[in-house]
Amino acid sequence: MSIIKVVSEGLAHFSYFIANEGTASVIDPRRDCDVYLDLARKAGVRISHILETHRNEDFVVGSLELFERTGAEIFHGPGLEWKYGTTLVDGQRFQMGGMRLTALHTPGHTDESMSYVLHEDSPGPGSIAVFTGDAIFAGDVGRTDLAGKDQTARLAGLLHDSIHKRILALGDGVLLFAAHGAGSVCGSDISEREFTTIGIEKHSNPLLHLNKADFIDHKVRERLDRPPYFRRMEVMNLSTRPTMSGMPDPIPLRPKAFAEYQSAGAIIVDTRTADAFAGAHIEGSDSIWMAGLASYAGWLLPYDVPLLLVVDDPVHVEVAVRTLTRMGYDNIAGYLWGGMLQWCQSSMPFKTTRTASVMELKDMLDSNENVIVLDPRPHHEWVKIHLREAKHIFVGELEKNLALLPKDRLIASMCSVGHRGAMAAAILERNGYDNVVNILGGVSAWEAAGYPVVKGE
Amino acid sequence: MSIIKVVSEGLAHFSYFIANEGTASVIDPRRDCDVYLDLARKAGVRISHILETHRNEDFVVGSLELFERTGAEIFHGPGLEWKYGTTLVDGQRFQMGGMRLTALHTPGHTDESMSYVLHEDSPGPGSIAVFTGDAIFAGDVGRTDLAGKDQTARLAGLLHDSIHKRILALGDGVLLFAAHGAGSVCGSDISEREFTTIGIEKHSNPLLHLNKADFIDHKVRERLDRPPYFRRMEVMNLSTRPTMSGMPDPIPLRPKAFAEYQSAGAIIVDTRTADAFAGAHIEGSDSIWMAGLASYAGWLLPYDVPLLLVVDDPVHVEVAVRTLTRMGYDNIAGYLWGGMLQWCQSSMPFKTTRTASVMELKDMLDSNENVIVLDPRPHHEWVKIHLREAKHIFVGELEKNLALLPKDRLIASMCSVGHRGAMAAAILERNGYDNVVNILGGVSAWEAAGYPVVKGE
Amino acid sequence: MSIIKVVSEGLAHFSYFIANEGTASVIDPRRDCDVYLDLARKAGVRISHILETHRNEDFVVGSLELFERTGAEIFHGPGLEWKYGTTLVDGQRFQMGGMRLTALHTPGHTDESMSYVLHEDSPGPGSIAVFTGDAIFAGDVGRTDLAGKDQTARLAGLLHDSIHKRILALGDGVLLFAAHGAGSVCGSDISEREFTTIGIEKHSNPLLHLNKADFIDHKVRERLDRPPYFRRMEVMNLSTRPTMSGMPDPIPLRPKAFAEYQSAGAIIVDTRTADAFAGAHIEGSDSIWMAGLASYAGWLLPYDVPLLLVVDDPVHVEVAVRTLTRMGYDNIAGYLWGGMLQWCQSSMPFKTTRTASVMELKDMLDSNENVIVLDPRPHHEWVKIHLREAKHIFVGELEKNLALLPKDRLIASMCSVGHRGAMAAAILERNGYDNVVNILGGVSAWEAAGYPVVKGE
């Protein structure tokens, strides 16, 4: 028997390839599904089942692509109007040689959420592993806010029951494989730990220590950001649609062609790091560093215009394309051939962003300079630690809240590294703010320097 | 935090690379240690500690090689006269950022055997994982027979205590990472399962259900094969020695040069599968199929003469060399350029081995043909299932037991697939037996055909 | 500027990826066209042109696949009723930055055959390279027999003119890139040399030393095998057709399922080497060793029944599938899970083929044993060297010439290595010949042993 976790970086999404004696099942496949076919080929097995834990909101699920390539049957949880696949009943079993997977209805994150429990026929009475989807993560539990405020308490109650009555009841020794890891927008406190068990979660996951009432209370008060692209994913994953055959290959565009696409309405996504963006960038670009693309593209980028990429190295185009297509952004017009310095060589104009250290910011504040500290991080980061002087506007909602920021003052954009600081600075710049500085190192550096912070939770 | 299991196939040995916040420890490194350096480079960490669970008998431990490349400190368990490294005390801790490894003395497999327990500082009171070396495997426990018959009962008692009082006490939810998987000569019943927990072992490992007296009794009666090369490994792993820098690169030898090496005393190891060996092979060769090299080379091959390789594809030379050098066989003169068919094209003589199916064997036996069925499998396989008609001589001890087999009768060599059948046939052939047939499919096929078998245990 | 030769092994077909300043052209793309997209991605260029040298008879040209993925325009030579693409005129130019490709009409191999000449704008008056398709190869020239016997002389005359008046006239220093290398069925004497120039060909290619009359005479007398699948390729390459998206992934079939497919009419292609085939194989299989698949599948395999694969290692399934789909064999039902020894373990019956050395064959012939030596090699190999005692029936035409071989005598099948000997033995076996031996090493070994041979040309 072999269980292989397939990590989709950026989204921090985990799908699973489970093979035994000539057959394999895939749990929550991603859209660029070659990876499962490669695993099947190496293992000499046939992919026979596609098991979804839930509809998924943060990516386009690849069940249709994988079905097209393998003919494997698709299964989902009950209660939604799926346009494809087969609806499961609780307790349904999938035998794979001397091993079986049992579907366990575990509503809470959503009403149709399923877990899958793995047993071996031979060695004894117990379960071996459970695939929990978005019910439990290492150190966290699933969101219960996606169906709307009026549903959160009900779903939180269901989730508490699913966790305590169904999942934890499987026994401490059971391996727990969740659908997400640290960095996912589907949880705010997912651990960096790459593996866990029910026993480990029981002693280390603080949310499992709450009784039902406290748990519901906690979930109702929880405030997680909900990127606008979630809606589109929810619709796509319920429907049939044309499948994607192979990854799109955006073409290299010379500076003038690139500029023409921009003039015609295409949006530039500059995926370089904050320091490079500061040194030179194209006016009007969005700054979303590569590793942040999965978390922030869904906040900033529309679906109805072509995208243009600026990358630090053409080998990274593929990474950007994978990430964007997983989120349904299939219209990528091209990337800047030769990169930013080629742009400069072609005598095209560029912009820079001022950067400064926290020591310099401290000096500005101490000397009563007329500076506004803008903190663009998500709410759950803000509440943990921030500067007393800072004004919090989440970068995903910055563009519609510009009225809160005057244009005649210096704005110090400051996250915890520098990337979201650059993202905010880019938004400000293209909205006519010409006095912005990105504080590299952000709150982390501020705290490391021993300056005062406000800490929550 | 990241734990990566490094599998040395063939030996079915698992070493572990554990990285956290910039540093890494390696447990029981292998000799071809580039793999750990690659992992460290990718993770951006520095290897600082080399932790051995025990002396190891089945391979040359690579601590000295890894030390030479990284400067990492080497640690071993107490009670042996190590010529290098630092001896641990029970409970000794290694802090790696917000994580720590604690050495746990768990004697039994050997007196100095250590386990290592992994904790995180933050999430709660419990342990996360334990690295058990040869104390517990998935589905099995370590051998206690290596120190000699007079020590087995004492060591079995120690092992029972180590398992029950120290390891299982860590809690069901703790992940258990052992030093070996299925196929290792260090255990006869290791599960194919690639991961386990204390909880899973408690419900599925039958040896953990025995009380101490029964456990000791079981271990004393247990009969495991002990390849002669173990002695050499035990000596090597206690001593300093010249390290290996890079893998040896055996040279391609044309048929005539190959034959000259053989004439001068070099031993040919034919690593092809049993069917290819049957179709044509060089007289005097040993037949050890590639995947069986780690299990059987140590039975058949001496250390004091050069080895010659026959492979089905030159890309497999490297696999053979890795396996052999891990077992201390560093003197590999070369491999046959162009393979077996090139040998034939050069007009060199070759031999064939007759093959037959179990149906044909059944016919021979039924028709009272004068056939001896030779079963060359290890004792623990023999006791599980065999033919009533078969004579058991383990292939590792066949050459010194030839007196038991007459030369004037047809000998049907029959394992469970065909590879060890070929190995035995090759030994018989070069000892003057000219009437041997290899029964492909072996006992597995015999049973599948519905013919009678004797089953034990 | 960069020219990359993409080798399709087996077919020994060379396609070319030519990139300069942001754009790329591909000459004669293969059907599994990911390779060009990967090259384009790494080079940061856009594939804009697909240039065919001729219709191609030995493989399915991948222009439609590459067009679908890139939108690149397809160009062919004049005079055929292409259902897609654009027809070229002689001298047509394709500018790629400071480099250009000029189409050169060079009929002979076929009437529409084109070459492409590469120039740089800057460095001087001369050409840099020429892509000759099937006009000239290293050491050989293209076939002129494919349009039928009545056309051969006419085409040979055209080819002589194209070579001498157009290609050689480009100058000795011009690099020459042909469409095929050694091993292709499109030439019998193509050199192993991987690169050449017009100058090298002028001094080393014997066919370029012939005057027109002698050249025509030579080509008319030339006798090359023409696999029956050529007809299908010729039709496919002129037409539009559904494109192939991704490689097919044949599924692993357990022995019983595999046998059921065979019973239902599927054909087994055993791709293992001759020695392994000899040791054990499934009754009724075709034996075509992996490296010979491109040369011999088109002789033996029909297009209208599913194929089944036996491989020595599942990683080789992909190689077989690539080769077969390049030849239009898209209906591959599956491969034998676990390989031949798994078949044996499942107690399925198998056959063996007797093998012998040339020394043993010599003994048989000397002792007047009633043996027929069958030489199954192609005509052009036969005429170069063979045994006086041998009977020549090319393996591609063996099945329809069985009347020439009696069933009551021992047949010694003998090629030059052993693979085609096995192929012939397999055909004989399934047609009821039960006394066949494959002489490993074949004519090469026979000659190496110093036994008498007949040598031609």
Added chain:
Amino acid sequence: MSIIKVVSEGLAHFSYFIANEGTASVIDPRRDCDVYLDLARKAGVRISHILETHRNEDFVVGSLELFERTGAEIFHGPGLEWKYGTTLVDGQRFQMGGMRLTALHTPGHTDESMSYVLHEDSPGPGSIAVFTGDAIFAGDVGRTDLAGKDQTARLAGLLHDSIHKRILALGDGVLLFAAHGAGSVCGSDISEREFTTIGIEKHSNPLLHLNKADFIDHKVRERLDRPPYFRRMEVMNLSTRPTMSGMPDPIPLRPKAFAEYQSAGAIIVDTRTADAFAGAHIEGSDSIWMAGLASYAGWLLPYDVPLLLVVDDPVHVEVAVRTLTRMGYDNIAGYLWGGMLQWCQSSMPFKTTRTASVMELKDMLDSNENVIVLDPRPHHEWVKIHLREAKHIFVGELEKNLALLPKDRLIASMCSVGHRGAMAAAILERNGYDNVVNILGGVSAWEAAGYPVVKGE
């Protein structure tokens, strides 16, 4: 026969692996010689000869490393006091199956320079290829200035003779494989073309059109930069020395440890691009972008202090280490863990460099701002094109010419892309110039904008 060009990027050095019938020769191996062993393993051949074209000045030749791994014999040209290897005589032959390499004494670049001519035994009278070392490159010829000014005319005369009487005499069709490609410091006008022939060079290489007197005159007037590390290479390559076993693995250093190394005298090499360096960098760093490391490290970096690396991605550490060790820089203390933004997060101070476009520079110059335009490019680039307003100080010699630059004026550093501009800006910054701007796009952008330039040659 197979010829494989092994490209060492950065140095733009080409070594060659030539294999035929079981043996291989390597011409001018590099120090990290695994690549040749890998090629030999894949081809199933034994490396038997190491052939050097000359002593080499720009890298540490890897003959000793390759000898240690293979036992292959090392050969050099005559007239130097080699401490290892065998000295060749003109015309010496190396037979490799049906192919041979003939040593051809072709002095000129240096007195001992050899070429190697490849013949096949069979196909005809002519040569196939010539490996010319530093005698001829595609589009250029070797330097003749390295032995000192008084030797240049003599060596140029020898080179003209070697080229015309020996190399070009081999015939137009001969493939020409040189030791360097575009970007090497061993030639200023080497073509981007990746392949060439004698015929192509004869029509496109302008230096081959000069008669001997004009050629000598041209070479005497030629002014090429000579990095100071050349001296060290010349000494190393003549001597024996401890070989390098495996690449060094620099360790990740946290910001504080990194800063401590710097304080103790280690030199920071920031390998990021000019835009990222501009956005934030560590005070005192050298800026040498990754692709420029081979060309500029030898100008700026001493051999007697440890080096520290800043990289944009830890996967690039290996690239930097390869490049530096090829140039003899073996003392690399470590690299900055987490990169530049981690440095910022740790609240360490950083510097920025101002950047501007050529349009902005034009405005400054037009408005009579007190700006000095510094052109830090090598002489041969400067003479081709530069700004009339610019002052030329080659970056490799900037530090010793600072007296030429006042500290009280704005200095616009301006190369042709931005990287050497950043390099110069970094040198100025750490010497107390606090008013420096790097003009991104440089002369290329200036010209593209239509502003006036001075063009030479």
